[in-house]
Amino acid sequence: xxxxxxxxxxxxxxxxxxxxxxxxxxxxxxxxxxxxxxxxxxxxxxxxxxxxxxxxxxxxxxxxxxxxxxxxxxxxxxxxxxxxxxxxxxxxxxxxxxxxxxxxxxxxxxxxxxxxxxxxxxxxxxxxxxxxxxxxxxxxxxxxxxxxxxxxxxxxxxxxxxxxxxxxxxxxxxxxxxxxxxxxxxxxxxxxxxxxxxxxxxxxxxxxxxxxxxxxxxxxxxxxxxxxxxxxxxxxxxxxxxxxxxxxxxxxxxxxxxxxxxxxxxxxxxxxxxxxx
Amino acid sequence: xxxxxxxxxxxxxxxxxxxxxxxxxxxxxxxxxxxxxxxxxxxxxxxxxxxxxxxxxxxxxxxxxxxxxxxxxxxxxxxxxxxxxxxxxxxxxxxxxxxxxxxxxxxxxxxxxxxxxxxxxxxxxxxxxxxxxxxxxxxxxxxxxxxxxxxxxxxxxxxxxxxxxxxxxxxxxxxxxxxxxxxxxxxxxxxxxxxxxxxxxxxxxxxxxxxxxxxxxxxxxxxxxxxxxxxxxxxxxxxxxxxxxxxxxxxxxxxxxxxxxxxxxxxxxxxxxxxxx
Numbered sequence: 001x002x003x004x005x006x007x008x009x010x011x012x013x014x015x016x017x018x019x020x021x022x023x024x025x026x027x028x029x030x031x032x033x034x035x036x037x038x039x040x041x042x043x044x045x046x047x048x049x050x051x052x053x054x055x056x057x058x059x060x061x062x063x064x065x066x067x068x069x070x071x072x073x074x075x076x077x078x079x080x081x082x083x084x085x086x087x088x089x090x091x092x093x094x095x096x097x098x099x100x101x102x103x104x105x106x107x108x109x110x111x112x113x114x115x116x117x118x119x120x121x122x123x124x125x126x127x128x129x130x131x132x133x134x135x136x137x138x139x140x141x142x143x144x145x146x147x148x149x150x151x152x153x154x155x156x157x158x159x160x161x162x163x164x165x166x167x168x169x170x171x172x173x174x175x176x177x178x179x180x181x182x183x184x185x186x187x188x189x190x191x192x193x194x195x196x197x198x199x200x201x202x203x204x205x206x207x208x209x210x211x212x213x214x215x216x217x218x219x220x221x222x223x224x225x226x227x228x229x230x231x232x233x234x235x236x237x238x239x240x241x242x243x244x245x246x247x248x249x250x251x252x253x254x255x256x257x258x259x260x261x262x263x264x265x266x267x268x269x270x271x272x273x274x275x276x277x
Numbered sequence: 278x279x280x281x282x283x284x285x286x287x288x289x290x291x292x293x294x295x296x297x298x299x300x301x302x303x304x305x306x307x308x309x310x311x312x313x314x315x316x317x318x319x320x321x322x323x324x325x326x327x328x329x330x331x332x333x334x335x336x337x338x339x340x341x342x343x344x345x346x347x348x349x350x351x352x353x354x355x356x357x358x359x360x361x362x363x364x365x366x367x368x369x370x371x372x373x374x375x376x377x378x379x380x381x382x383x384x385x386x387x388x389x390x391x392x393x394x395x396x397x398x399x400x401x402x403x404x405x406x407x408x409x410x411x412x413x414x415x416x417x418x419x420x421x422x423x424x425x426x427x428x429x430x431x432x433x434x435x436x437x438x439x440x441x442x443x444x445x446x447x448x449x450x451x452x453x454x455x456x457x458x459x460x461x462x463x464x465x466x467x468x469x470x471x472x473x474x475x476x477x478x479x480x481x482x483x484x485x486x487x488x489x490x491x492x493x494x495x496x497x498x499x500x501x502x503x504x505x506x507x508x509x510x511x512x513x514x515x516x517x518x519x520x521x522x523x524x525x526x527x528x529x530x531x532x533x534x535x536x537x538x539x540x541x542x543x544x545x546x547x548x549x550x551x552x553x554x
Contacts, residue, residue, distance in 0.1 A: 056507070056512070057507070057512075058507050058509065058510075058511065058512035058513075059507060059509050060341075060507070061341045061505075061506050061507050062505075064337075064338050084512065172509065174509075174510060174511060174512075176512040177512075178512060207494050209490065209500070209503070210487070210490045210491055210493075210494045210500075213486065213487045213490060214487055214491065216487075217484050217487045223486070223487075224513060225505070225513065225515070226486070226503070226505055226515075227505055228338075228339075228502070228503055228504055228505075229338050230333070230334070230335050230336060230337070230338050232335065232336050232449065232451075233335075233451060234335065234451060235333070235334075235335035235361065235451075235453040235454075235455060236335075236501060236502065238502070238503075
């Protein structure tokens with residue numbers, strides 16, 4: 001069983017379908033969860049085999065909660081793979097005439113990512129935020145007339161059987177989200193892998209971060225992402241999350257880590273997995 | 278005129294009052310804004326002299342929108358000072374008996390930061406998220422009876438004239454927020470300053486970040502914070518925001534920057550200002 005961050009028809013649901021068809025794992029049962037905590041707890045307790053959640057978007061940035069929850073879960077819970085999909089917002093409505101649309105409903109993030117389109121084609125329409133895009137599509141499906149439109153994933157339109165009026169109405173066309181499949185496995189090295197680690201540096205030795213990054217650099221390990229999250233102890237104390245282009249079984253990464261692990265005030269390996277392509 | 282992120286009685290309003298009393302600037306007119314964009318646009322157009330917004334919290338992490346907006350504003354708009362205040366959530370209600378409280382309303386973040394208290398003392402109460410803590414306090418003030426409570430800043434209780442039942446009910450007592458005063462001035466060096474900069478590194482030269490950090494390290498400049506935000510162009514391309522413990526007029530910082538500025542694909546100085554104490 002695989003858990004995903006719902007509701008049904010969310011971009012995470014869409015990312016899960018992309019993963020399933022690519023990995024030829026059709027027929028596996030999937031279940032929607034309301035929060036990231038529930039997904040990670042589900043994997044931890046063995047209730048679900050995997051869970052999938054967004055981890056970063058090319059416009060909005062990182063999803064801090066996933067990182068916070070990963071280091072709070074038990075050590076067996078790690079990132080088993082990544083999935084990257086384009087985010088295409090669709091205008092979803094029963095009407096065939098855009099002039100008939102009097103109201104547009106969507107999550108605030110979708111509304112803000114489509115504001116150019118809305119100003120151009122629906123300048124008079126009332127704009128109303130709802131708790132999720134899929135909820136908006138569901139609401140549209142329950143309305144008898146066509147003067148309301150939702151913004152959301154194509155998949156939500158299919159699920160709730162409402163026509164897509166126009167695809168990809170987001171202002172920024174380069175809009176991608178990276179999702180991670182959380183589980184308890186470690187895929188073998190493929191030669192094109194990523195490793196995610198989390199670490200803290202002693203508060204009184206701020207130069208440690210540079211020492212750490214230098215060590216990876218010396219071993220020619222590319223750092224594809226660095227994100228800092230608060231330690232939740234003291235303002236100004238952080239935990240760093242780093243994605244490295246290597247598998248934990250690769251010798252350069254082993255060597256780099258062995259040189260610096262004693263510098264950390266805290267260290268967690270969060271998974272080695274193939275890069276998405 | 279100083280703009281702050283409202284509504285009235287918000288923690289930002291409280292931070293502004295702390296700043297005004299510390300800097301002896303009483304009597305200056307203050308005005309509430311609804312969004313960070315409005316505050317930064319207001320400073321940019323000269324409509325307000327300063328604006329104050331949160332930039333990071335010791336539990337929730339950074340406020341990405343402030344960073345995104347700062348690099349989109351004109352170059353004259355910078356950070357002029359920082360203000361750090363403890364975040365103390367209060368239980369605000371008309372009743373003197375906690376058993377009479379049937380419903381608790383607050384922003385989801387406040388509800389989540391006080392969940393231990395709520396489970397212990399109000400296990401039966403209905404929990405309802407509202408758009409802001411101050412809105413919740415205002416709602417409580419408008420209810421005739423005492424069976425509803427809000428969670429929020431002490432200041433909101435004063436403004437709406439509702440008694441504080443208990444102070445500091447947040448589970449994590451170490452809860453601080455750092456605010457920045459945005460303006461068009463640069464305070465002179467005090468010997469204990471911070472400088473905030475933003476830069477991009479070329480996508481095809483990932484080692485550049487290490488080169489940059491090494492340059493500061495060589496000049497013995499402490500790095501007190503590093504945050505990455507998406508470039509909004511390509512997934513995996515970031516802009517780094519760094520706080521350094523130096524003023525831009527200090528020679529070591531001048532030297533470090535002169536050595537590395539040619540490595541950046543993008544660079545913006547975002548202010549030099551005294552450290553909060």
